[in-house]
Amino acid sequence: MFAQSFKGTGALTKLMLRQNRLKILIWLLCLVGITLGTAATYPEVYQTEEDVMAFALTMDNPAMEAMIGPGYELEQHNTATIFANEMLLFTIIAVAVMNILLIGRSTRADEEEGQMELVRSLPVGRLSYLTASFNLALIINTLLFIFVGFGLYGMNLNGMNLEGALLYGGILAVAGLMFASFTALFAQLAETSRGTIGLTFGVLIAAYLIRAFGDTSIEGLAYISPLGWVVRTEVFADNHWWPVILSIVLFVVLTVITFYLNNIRDMGAGFIPERKGRANASRTLLSPLGLAFRLEKITIYSWGSILFLLSAAFGAILGELETYFADMEILQVYLQSMPGTTMADQFVSLIIAIMSLISVIPVITIALKIKSEERQNRTELVYSRPVSRKKYYGGYILLSVLSSIFFQLLIAFGLWIAGQSVMENALAIDSTFSSALVYLPAMWFVMGITVFFVGFKPKLTGIVWLYFAFCLIVVYLGDLLKLPDWMNNISVYNHIPLIPGEEVNWLTMGTLFGLALLVNVFGLIAYRNRDIVG
């Protein structure tokens, strides 16, 4: 009976690996490539003891701790610890996202779309599908551990040893497993893959915020968050292994609960019940734009809250930042290369740059929505009625534009209102808002590329995400990787001024806006003239 429940797990595992091989390959290549690539540049960037110390000083402040976790003791600083301090948390988040998406796919999404039903009708055990999903997670995260662990050891940065390198790879892998098991657990609770992924991202964000709060104010709080543990390994210095063990324990506990719940529930069912809905549509639903909004409402609201909370979290540390910078006259002189701006201003414009990259994600997904609508044979329901393609897709594009404005306002508002309450010299309201809104043409351009590919070749929309990743790398690692100017300039974000420090070049902005308009219009025209398959 027990063995029966797992029959066919091996074959299913192979099937899942095969199905996801491209995604897995790209994820692992990116994660390992960026980790090792960045590590390779460090010896050049931090050549002298002074470089290392300068870095240590800039890291030792609440803003940085909120973003990337607690730093190291001054005397522990070397190239390896700087690398870990800068890279670890963000890499962990990327690993978590990979696990959430892959495991969400092979659990609830497969169940929702019926692949699981097909498999379960074969002589396959009741728990085999779930076990295969876990195998998938184990394999991917183990590969990550091996490549990153031994890869880093091969890099041999100043301060790296085998134990540290393996711990670094290990903490990535166990963090990945934790979020894989969270995803699998929520796949039992929620009835939809959307709900599953939404809930797990909720946990990820909550874990990040609790850790940020814990790291900056009440340290005990940080121990509640799984992300709080994983940044406390002091890897390459004291090499604590307890976070790894704790993560594995949590993984095992979540896995056991998941299997239990999976075993007692019906296929297709979830533990969070479905509510009864309306028998008649409300007036606001009854238009293509209304439909688009209704379908994307959750995306818009949840991303809106994330962006607002993140901005407010950064805003909340501005007060401490102010006093911190005030104390450090030398640093102040050094950093104040831009006249007429305060340290806080510069910090804020940097935060807004990063937030504006995050906020373009939902802007892209809204413009992409029509592609999955088509793939799921739902656009034919609309286009068989007197609704033109321009009107329906135009609705999504308009919604995407409106959301981008909404998101940028929320980012500025979050920073400003939180800063207002903690700072002596509050942020200037106009420059904060214009600093966020100035990113709109860049965001519309990225959205436009999405529309362009949806119109011309929907299969190639993945390029948009590659472009997005590229923009992210330029903002986050551009200086570090010493990319040539022309390469940096491929990122539209590179052309946006950091207000208030930099002047707005209206010609550049106009050109960007024009380009954005152009790609959108081209995309829409192509969309009107191509075959709609469903």
Place this chain on the structure above:
Amino acid sequence: MAVIKTINLTKRFGNFTALDGVNITVGEGEVYGFIGPNGAGKSTTIRTLLGMLKATSGEAQIFGKDVWKDAVDIHKRIAYVPGDVNLWPNLTGGEVIDLFLKMKGEINKARRDELIERFKLDPTKKCRSYSKGNRQKVALVAAFASDADLYILDEPTSGLDPLMEHIFQESVREVKNEGKTVFLSSHILSEVEKLCDKVAIIRQGKIIDDGSLQEMRHLTRNKMTVQTKEPITELEKLPGVHNIEKENGDISFHVDTDQLDTVIRHISSFGIIKLESAPPTLEDLFMRHYEGTADLNQGGGAR
């Protein structure tokens, strides 16, 4: 004037020819059956007619307008039910019906509610919890509650139970009685037989036979079962007789319709005790076309 007219309609996807010179003419007030195996090009034809796929060559018109260029205009007078109804999982059936009706114009609330009642649909449920049949009901209610001159139905009953199928047939007859045109693609041949005035059979992107059922039967075979006082001799030598089988003293065989007279004259000389003759069913016609040159009713598939 024809409601639907296609002339040499051809659609290629890369190297694959999905439609290969399709000619269809559907007159006003007709119920037109469109049958063919999976992958024969039924849905491709329909999606081309709906202006979602652009024809590679040939012409297609509905109400005398070009299906690609004037799609939006044409759709004001069309109601469509897809074969595989996929709805938005987080909207309720009632919301979807209202949304569809509003896209076409004003919502006729009384008619909507009457049809929901008739099809026994719970409009408060989220679409993700509907079965295939219930999703089809949503599309059917939205189609029949809207005011249309042409109904394009792509295998609309594949998920319905027999009771609902009956209600569906009733609804089709109703719109037919109002003089509306129906284009019905279906796998359920008995349904097509019951409802349709004209039928077209499509295979590998080509229309291989069309016309009224009567016309289509014309060049095919009747199935006969006879019992005679004396054993029939030389039956196999008569022209147009096929598939002779003997069972419990009965002899059954197929006769080409144009040889019917000769055959009956011949067998009547043996003293007929029993004579049954059945015209070919649509299924017989279909199978015959689908099997190409193979003989009708292999193994004596009597019904």
